[in-house]
Structures are given as C-alpha cells and as structure tokens.
Amino acid sequence: MANRDRPVNGRGSRISLQRDGAMVLNDIDGSNVWETNTTSANVDRAELLDSGNLALKDPSGKILWQSFDFPIDTLLPNQPLTKSKKLVSLLARKSFYSGYFSFYFDSDNVLKLMYDGPDISSLYWPNPDYNVYQNGRTNYNSSRLAVLDEMGSFSSSDRLQFGATDLGFGIKRRLTIDYDGNLRLYSLNNSSGLWDITWVALTEECTVHGICGRNGICVYTPDPKCSCPPGYEVSDPSNWIKGCKPKFNQTCSQAKDVKFVEIPEVDFYGFDLNYSNQISIDACRKLCVEDCRCEAFSYRLTGQGVCYTKGTLFNGYRSPGFPGSIYLKLPATLEITESNSLNGANPTCTLQESKISIGSLSMYNNSSKNLRWVYLYWFVSVIGAIEVVLVLLSWSLLFRGKGVPTSMEDGYRLMASQFRKFSYAELRKVTKKFKEELGRGASGVVYKGVLADERVVAVKRLGDMYQGEEVFRAELGTIGKINHMNLVRMWGFCSEHSHRVLVYEHIENGSLDKHLFPPNLLGWKERFKVALGTAKGLAYLHHECLEWVIHCDVKPENILLDSDYEPKIADFGLAKLSQRGSPSTEFSQIRGTKGYMAPEWALNLPITAKVDVFSYGVVILELVKGMRLSYWMSEASEGTENVLTSFAGVVKRDIHLGKKSGIEDIVDPRLEGQFSRNQAAKFVEIGISCVDEDRNKRPTMDWVVQVLLECEDEA
Template sequence: MLQKMRYQQTLQYPSFLSFLCSVFFLSFATSATNNFLQRGSSLSVEVDSDLLVSPDKSFTGGFYAVGKNAYCFSIWFTNSKDRTVVWMANRDKPVNGRGSRISLRRDGAMVLADVDGSTVWQTNTTATDVQRAELLDSGNLALKDPHGKILWQSFDFPTNTLLPNQPFTKSKKLVSASGRGSYFSGYFSLYFDNDNVLRLMYDGPDISSLYWPDPDFTVFQNGRTNYNSSRIAILDEMGTFLSTDKLQFNAADMGFGVKRRLTMDYDGNLRLYSLNNLSGLWEVSWEALTEPCKVHGICGRNGICVYAPQAQCSCPPGYGVTDPSNWNKGCKPKFNKTCSQANDVKFVELANVDFYGYDLDYSTESSIDSCRNLCLGDCRCEAFSYRLTGEQLCFTKSALFNGFRTPDFPGSIFLKLPASLETTEPNSTLIATNPICGIRESEIVIGSPSMFDNNSKKQTWVYLYSFVSAIGAVEVLIFVLGWWFLFRGHGVPASLEDGYRALSSQFRKFSYAELRKVTKKFKEELGRGASGAVYKGILADERVVAVKRLGDMYEGEEVFWAEISTIGRINHMNLVRMWGFCSERGHRILVYEYVENGSLDRHLFPPNFLGWKERFKVALGTAKGLAYLHHECLEWVIHCDVKPENILLDSEFEAKIADFGLAKLSQRGSPSSGFSRIRGTKGYMAPEWASTLPITAKVDVYSYGVVILEMLKGIRLSSWVVNNSTEEQEPELTRFVRIVKGKIQCREDDSWIEKIVDPRLEGQFSRRQATTMVEIGISCVEEDRNKRPAMASVLQLLLECEE
C-alpha cells in the first residue's frame, strides 16, 4: 500500500520523478524510467519508478496491479484516467508483488521471473543480437539490435486491444477479458477465419458459435468477400479500419491527433474507443453490434438476453441462475430431464423469444400442434420455436443456447417442462436478474507463486485495493451529495438526474440565450417543417450547426429529457447526428450537425439535376439508415415522415436522414399499436394512415418506395394527373406504378427501362441498378403492407447490385 502511495506521489510531483531518474542514471542502476531497457538490465515489481515511458509520454510500461499482491508486466495509456491496459505479457499468470522481476538478459531474451526465480514468460529471442528493449510512441514494445532493427515486438502478440498502425493478420487474435475489471482471458475473440473473413466468435466451455458478421446472411450479403488470398487488417491514425475482406469502418470523430484503441470487450462486443484528453475518459466511436443480445453465449446455457431497457441476462420459467457472479455458466433446470409421456409434459410459451442454433428438426407449413407433437416425440427436444411469418416455420431444439428476446422476432419459444413443475403463467414477462455489464468480480490474493497453476485462468479477481476502495467510496459520497444539493436547489425532479448523467458524456446542454446568440437571434432559416423551423448557427468552437426550434408538442421537461436520452443513443453514419439540446422554460430546441449540401429535393427535381451515381448512393444510404432504425436500433424507431426534404446530403453526397426521432418525441403516451394523430406528408403517406390499422415500420417502407421511384423518374410523383381512359384525375404515383407494372409484365428486352428512368440522364446510368430500384420501389408501395419488404431486405438487394 505504501508503495502505491509513493507511486501516486511521484505522478503528482514531476520534479521528484525527474530527480529519481537522474539519480538512477548517474548510478548506472538497472531500473529504468525512460523509453528503453539496456541488455543486462531489469525492472523490479517492488520499485514503482521502474517504468518504461514512450518518448511522447503517451504509453507507460511496467508492473500493473491486477489484484492483491498480483501483478502483470503491461503497457498502458499514460493519460487515461484508469490507466487503460493495451497489452499484457502474463495476463493468465500474474506474479508475486515481492521479488518478481523482468530482465533483458545477456543472451538476448526478455524474461519475466516470479519471486522464486521460475520463468513465467519470455520472448523467443535467445541467442540473438538484442541490444535494448524500447517502448515506442505507438505503444509497441520492441527488442532491437545495435542497428535499430526490430527482432521482436509486442505488436505481434496482442491481448484484447489493437492500436493504430498495429497489423492484424491471420496468426493473431484479440481475446476478451473474462469479466468486467478482470484481465484473465475470456471466451470472446476476433480473428480471421479459414475463409479469410474477419469474425467474432464465442468459444466457451460448452459451445463455440460465430455471431458477427450476421450468421443468417452469406459473406457477400454481409458486405464482405472471401475472394482474397491474404488476411490482414489495420487501424490507421485517422480512425479508419480496413481489412482485406472488405470490412471498413470509421471512428465517429475521424481525424488526426486522437488516441484510439480497438478492443475486444468482455461482453463480446468489438468497440473502437477515442480518448478524451480533458477528462481522461474513453468514448465509444464505433461498435460492431448495436444490439448486445446478438452476442452468442453472453448469458450461458439456457440463459436469455433481454432488454430492460439495457441488455440483461435472465432465466426462463423452470430454470434458475447457476452462478450469479458468472453468467457464462448460464441457468440450470429446476427439474430432472427424462423422456416423459405426453401427459407428463407441458409447454410454456415465451413470446418474441428464440434460441439461435441447435435445431433438431425443421419443417415448413406446419401447424403449432404438429410442431408440438414433433417435440413430444423426441426425447432430445428441450423446446420448439414456432414462427408465424406466412410459412409457419417449426424448429425443435436439442439445446438452449444463445437465447434472446426482441420485438422483431415474429414467433415464440415453447419450453418443454414437467407438467408437475410450478411456473409462472405462459407468456409471462421474463425477469432480468443481472445486467450483462454488472458481472461481479471476486478477489485473488497471492501469498506464494505456487498458488498459480494451469488452472489459474479459471479464477476471477479484482483490481481495486481496499485503500482505493475507501478513497473511491468517499469520492462517490461527495459526488452524490453534490448532485443532490445541485438538483434540489434548482427544483429538478429526481427522475431527471439519470437522464442528465446519461447525456453529459454525449451531448452538451445549451442555454436558450446561447443558442439565440449563435444563430444571431435565429436569423438564417434553413428550412421549416411540421415539427418546427431550422436555423443555421456557429458555435464558439467554430462548428457549424443546425438549430431546430420545436413546436408546442411536448408535455413537459421530464418527458422531453427522457426522449432525448433515447434519441441520443442512436448513432449511424446515415442519420443526422445530434450534438446538443435546450430545455429551458417553454423552449425545446435540438442542435444537430450541419449538413453541407442541404436536402435531396433541392438537387433532384427540375431545374436542378443529380447524376446517377449520386442517386444510387442516396438510395443505398437512406436504406442503411432506415434499416438501422427498424432492425438494429434498440428502440426500433419508426420515422413516419420519409421524404426528400428529410434526406440531407453531405459534401460527398452521402445521405443522412433527418427528423428520425421526432415521431417518437411527438407520440409520447400514445398506445404502441397506434399513433394519436396522422403524421407524414401527402404523397408519401402509406394507405394505413387513413384506416384503423396499427402503424408499423411498413409506413416508412412505403415512403421510401415513393422516394426511390422519384429518384428514378426525377420528378415529384405526388401530383395529380388526368387518366386518359376515364378522364378522371388520379395520383401521378398510381399512374406511374400502373405503367411500370405493364412494361415489366410484357417486356421482351431491356429497352423498357430507358423509358422509365429520368430522360435528363441521357442513358448514363446502370441498367442493373435501375431495374433493381424499380422493382424495390414497386414492391414498397404495395397497398397491402404485408406485401411490402422489410428495410433489411431492401438494403440487401441494393448491396448486391452496388458497383
């Protein structure tokens, strides 16, 4: 403990640290506080100043405490608040806090030895001309010869983190930690599979399962390719990740000068983090999975992942949690499994729940009774899944892994349980017993090196010392009291505190006076819609923003803040990003990113003109944004007003959907199956708005269909024209669809598409893409919403013909 206090003091007093450096250097001691370790020198776990520091001070290497008296030789970010580790030499076999040492031996090997002298870890550089070990500005620990050539480097042996400019190849893996606050190897990994595709896998004690990219789709449907002979990926300093399987993504704050890391997290998600230099905290700038429940194995055997609203693990009726501190062990049955007779068995339905994989049998056009009988007749069957998707799909399950509940799943799981077992009523709500992000850690204390054996990685342990815990408790108490006095003094309801804390790391809360100033008293109007007017503004940091003043449609401040926190969690490159908000007295204002090229209607319709390449790019980007809202976003938001005016174009003509959260904001309190009032714009509204049918995501599909048909034709389709046969007026859209359907049915060649597409293009367009867009548009505007495709299907069709 005294050693840790001395270490903290040296961090607080740089002059004292410099003094120690000078003393050690002048006395030619073996310890080091610079960026290299000479051959024949060593670092001791007992000397807190024995550190390697990169030249730019970004990274530090040394012994890192991972438990009481337990240490690993590690590299961490110097300026991050929690000293985030990026690499460990001995993550699964910590050494003793007394007598352990890492040495660069005279035979060229770098060796980590425990207190008894036993070798815990070493490099494969024996009998080489290694002169020094050097910690580089990149975070790479390199062993170099006298000429500066690298003979060994930590970049070749990653743990759970990839740093910028660190090549990731076929021989490498990023392996997660076993739990929150833990450093032992876990069950989730990122690696290149045998088909050259980069994947995420759960490799647990019972099962191994791939879950990213989406296993329900082919490699090409997922936007990847396996037609490549190499396996290499890299994250560059700009925040762009590139892989030979065509995977590419960018950090939300893309640009130079930001410290980043790509980490395989303990919860099975792959995330790109950016360091906030002011706070020392990390912010997520990209993640592989926006829905945590899509991670396989996250809740163990028989466990079900539910949103409540955060992802949490639960046990189904008839099952209990095996180990509350470790959800990898899942749930255990409260009954003995036997091959019972039909009279001794009952089935309990869990709506919108499914278990991925482990299908014993599969049948289509099957009634629910025949599906039940199929499970009854097989002793191996533990449950059956039944889907009402028009095909009446039946799947019997031999094991219950990868369970999840989502409103998007159009079916139920029926658990096979003993009739005598007391359970809750069928279709009862699953009780989430433990958040995924709240897995507890247990302690580990090292008394002697013999405590670590081959089974040590099965143990879990904590990072915090009792001293740090005490200090942390005092800080938390002060923080809570400060918040209590702050909010009590301003009369803000307690229910708003969580909302503000959730927002504080993502948005900025503006005052009305400040927004009035940055918009020059709301002088320059960019546009106006049903929900309010939008003005251009310039913030103090010179960022250009779009400031939207909302109309009088919100019940109160608490309602507004609750909805803003929901919209704030939505992040996609094809959705306009929210940067802040104002909730002051009667003012409700949203602050968005400014999108340079304005809305689609200003470029598409005469007298303006948009080229084909840009049109298809907009169609694809809009489909990506809507598919995210409908299928990936945790809240499953329906836009309700998709039209060219709400599709903005950036400097590269990338589509960004605007106003995607306002439907949710304005419909607070209305039943989930319907809306309190009609929304949308005439010409883009689905027929069900005028009926008593409940409003679903298919209203957005209809509007999207109108938009892409307008992009094909280059004109508005919401006007009315005279029907020559009846001399009555009919919508231009109805007439256009009728003509197109006729041409598709009687076509003998591809010349019909020339008569459909905007003549201003003068034939300069892709016939394949245009045909696909016509077929998508026609199917999207079907009057019967059940015949319209889902946005996920639309997106896949567009991706397949992307050039």
C-alpha cells in the same frame, strides 16, 4: 500483457532485460513466468515507441521483437492483424484472464467474431444467417491482413471496412473486443479523458452468442442482462457463462406428462432438430413431444407457420421485433410459483447500443404491425377468444388478495392486463375517500391507499386535461408497456365517467426534494445513485422504448426514492407521446416547471427529448449544490435562466483556463468535504453540457449514463 492467465504478485514481481537479450518477467519467488524468444539475438535496448509498440532492437535500430506481434484484446493504429493473430477478450470487466470471445481470420479468410465457451463454439458476426457475399465480404484473398490507420479507418483483405465517427489525424484510438463479446472502436476524448465509442460491430448486444450460457436468455432492461426462463435457475450468479440449470429431471415423457410454457418474442439461435414450414402450432408441438431430445420449440408467424424444434437451448435472446415465441417443454407436475419475469423485469424495449449515437440495425425486415395483422387474419376467431379468457383470468388471479405469486405480478405473459381496472368506488375505499395526500402537480393530486392485499399504493387523480377517453386510453396503453427499475411502476387505472385515475406502486422515501434541500441533507453516495439511476430511466424512455417517450417535467419532485435511495421517475408518459423519427413533434400546451424548462418551450420550437436533457442538467447541478438553482448565486434576482447562463459561463471559462481547484467552492458545504471530487467535477461537466441553450449541443441521456458509469467506482 505478458502471460495473462498466470498473473504475478503485484508488489514483488519484476521485468528486466537480460544480458543474453531476453526480456524476462519474474514472480516474487524469482520464478521465470514469461520471456521473449530473443536469447540468441543481438538485443541492445528496449523501447516503448510512440505508436504504443514495445520493441527490442539491435544496435542498428532493427526490431528483433515487438509487442505488436502479440495482441491481447486490443489493436492499435498501424498494428497489423494477420492470419496468425487474434484478439481475445477479457474474462470479465476487471479480470485480465482470457475470455471466451475472439476476433480473428477464419479458415475461409474472413474476419469473424466467435464465442468459444466451455460447452459450445459459435460464430455470431458477421450475420451467420447470410453467406460471405451477403455480408459484404469476400473469401477470395490469401493475404489475411487488416489494419486500423491513424485516420481512424479500418480496412481488411476480406473487404470489411469501417471508420470512426470522428475520422481524422491527431486522435488516439484503439479497437478492442470487450469482455461482453462486442467489438468496439474507441477514441480518446482529450477534454474529458474518457474513451468514446466511435464504432461498434453489434448494435444489439444480445445477438452475441454464448453471453448468457446454456438455457440463459439475454434481455434488455434497458442494459443487456441475463435471465433464466420458467422452470430454470441460475447455475452460478457470479458467472452467467455457466447459464441456467433445470429444476427438473429431463426424461423422455408422454404427451400427458409434459406441458409447454410460452415466452413471447424469445428465440434460441441454432441447435435445431427439425425445421418445418406451413405447419400449425399443434403439429409443431407434437413434433417436440414425440422427440425425446426436444427441450423446446420455436414457432413463428411470418405469413406461414414456421416450426423449429430445439435440442439444446443456447444463445437465447428477447427482442420485440421477433415474430414468434419459444415454447419450453416442462414436466406437467412442475409448479412455477416464483418470479419468472426474466430478471424481475418486463423488457418490452429493444436496445440500440446505449453507449453510441448510431442507427440501430433491425434484426428482421417485417414490421411488428404487419405481423400482428397477419396474426389476426389467420387466427382471429380462436386467439381472440383465448385472449379474452386470459385477460379476465389474469385480472382475477392478480388481485384476489394475499398469496398472489410474484410471477403473476411481474409476468411477461399478462399481455395487456399487466395492471387491472379499478372502480372509482373501490379507489375511494382504499384511499379512505382520498384522505391522505402525498403530493400534487400539474397533472393531478396523489393520495395514499392500501389495497385489499395490503399493498400500499399511490393513487393519482388526473386533471381535466385527461377527460378525453381516446387520449387517456392511448397514453395508458403506452405506460403499460414501460417497465424499468428506475421508473415508477403502474399497477392499475380507473376510467369511469369523468374520473381518470392511475394506481402506482408506493415509493417509501418520497420525492428527492424532501431529502436534498435544506434543512434535509442527502449524502454524496446517495446523490450519485440518484444521478445515475435517473439518467438510466430517462435513457430508457428516450432510446429503448417502442414508443419514444418524452417526460417534459423532470424535477426533484418527480424523482422518488425507494428504501435504498434508488431513484424512480414518476409522471412519465403523461405528456403527449412523440413517435420515433417524427421530424416535427409539437405539444398543444407548455408543460413543465419553471426553472427546469428548456428554452425551446418559450421559443415555440419543436419539442424533442432534449427538453428532458435540459431539465436533468438542472437537477444534477442541484445535486452538486444541495439547493434550488435560484439560490445558487447573487444573480438569482435576474431570473433562473440568467443564473444558469452566468454559472455555465463561469465554469466553462475555468475549464478553458484549466482551473480545477474550484470544485470545492461549488459542492454543497454541508457535506463537509465528504464527497468524490472526481464525481463532483463530472456532475458539473455533465450539468453544464445538458443546459446548453443550443439543444443540438446537449448530449443524449445514454451518453450521460456512459459517463457516469465510467466514474462510478471513483472515490
């Protein structure tokens, strides 16, 4: 890019090689916007080399000027990064202005990532909590030189080394610092035409500093999103770098005039006024009250009480692995009635870089289980009593009729009482004795109900397989932790004698099958929204949750559509849960629906998340065609599995032969050509890869989300 912060007119501007040897960029009015410093050189020609380097050469071929000396946000293979160069991110996804994140050699000769924003500058990679050697680097070098070679291996004079997961020659690659502040290595996939991420600097994107501005908090929902804490509001919704502003005047107040609001598992990195260990939470609170500069304090339990008082709230992030809470200092008179649930979500799951298949890096070595036990041993008598009071109070306030604030419904401080316990008699009343049936499946029958506060709910009576109290409680506890915009939300439950009932939010438009299949017709825009939203929901279940949840029955009947046709997956968590990393997950009985079940069910193989990937593949192919899979082809009489195998074989053959003109023959003819050809082709490609009989060849759901996002704006 030439002069990125002063863009020229896209239609009337021009670039030219002048007779005096300078390459010049002129705007539409003829003004000189940018030029090379080669006016006195013997420039003969300009060449774009196979390496991607734009070079000005003299008659003998010597390079007099080259674009490789002026990187923007990207480093190409064999393009050296030296002490005089830095990569600077874009300002936003589609804005080429200079952003706030940079990758460069610092004065200590170490390669670093830095946020340099309007308010602060902060280094965030390598880990600022460690010294140079703990981070595996060295500052004993003077060359300050780094390069990415053609094999996909990066090496630097500070001993930083990494490589692409697809090491080898013949692959086009680029190293880019993206607008979100993360450094990623991309490899071009020739078959799909997409750039695959083959290495990333930070697997947890919320550890990027400054990404949400002053007072902002980065949360995973499951994608990283910015949110404002209680008592604050966003400064500029179009630019989160500006962060959040307080709804109150910050003054020096006495203890009786302030209150503290706890945000569990949240911290703000840096800007500590005071550090104390082996201190009680009351003493920590007192330090903040008595210091007019203090805006909040962080308190952690890691075997001993650790207190940090904060003078400025920057670099906020939430992680379930964080062993503490932030306590905001607010005026005692400030009422918090609106939703304060961090962007309307209750993210209990940590992101493991949703776009790449590499291991997550833990921010803390102590397990949350051990921390909970330490917590209990230290404060069981006091905290136990407080928790009981809070649970009862939350249930009472949450469901006491109209006027209940959204913050109580969505609040992240409701702990285990995010949903309430109903009596069976109460549910009989709200459903008018289970009169209006909404649907039924293998797990039970769903009825429509209306609560006392006039909220419409879906009440599901579970079958005999949920008679076991222990199993029911375990599954209910896990479902209660799960919250995502593409998953149906649970509001309550009943466990009374032999009755096992779940209470869900009611989704206006019902299930996908009632809109997609004849005689009904769903538009292409809505079909793409369903495919993307369903993939996001499954990716959250598979990759982001504290528990690894396998749905086991993904089908159109379990994909509900709200008033905006945003999909919400129902019935998740009702199958047996598989602990993350378990090598031999098994189910006691076959679950799922014929036509959507992966081959491993019949082959008695261990069940993994790839069964959901298979079912999703069938659903996305049905989104393309607009009818049940069994009606697709004349071979349907041979069985659904044979139809899949036959269809996949035909498409793979056409792809291998380079045929792309047949997509119109596959897409639902009722759309009458009103669809995106590129998106439809991507649907088919994703669907075929998802239904591969070899589960190891099926993609992950986070990969599917990435691919769909790449073509979201295509027409």
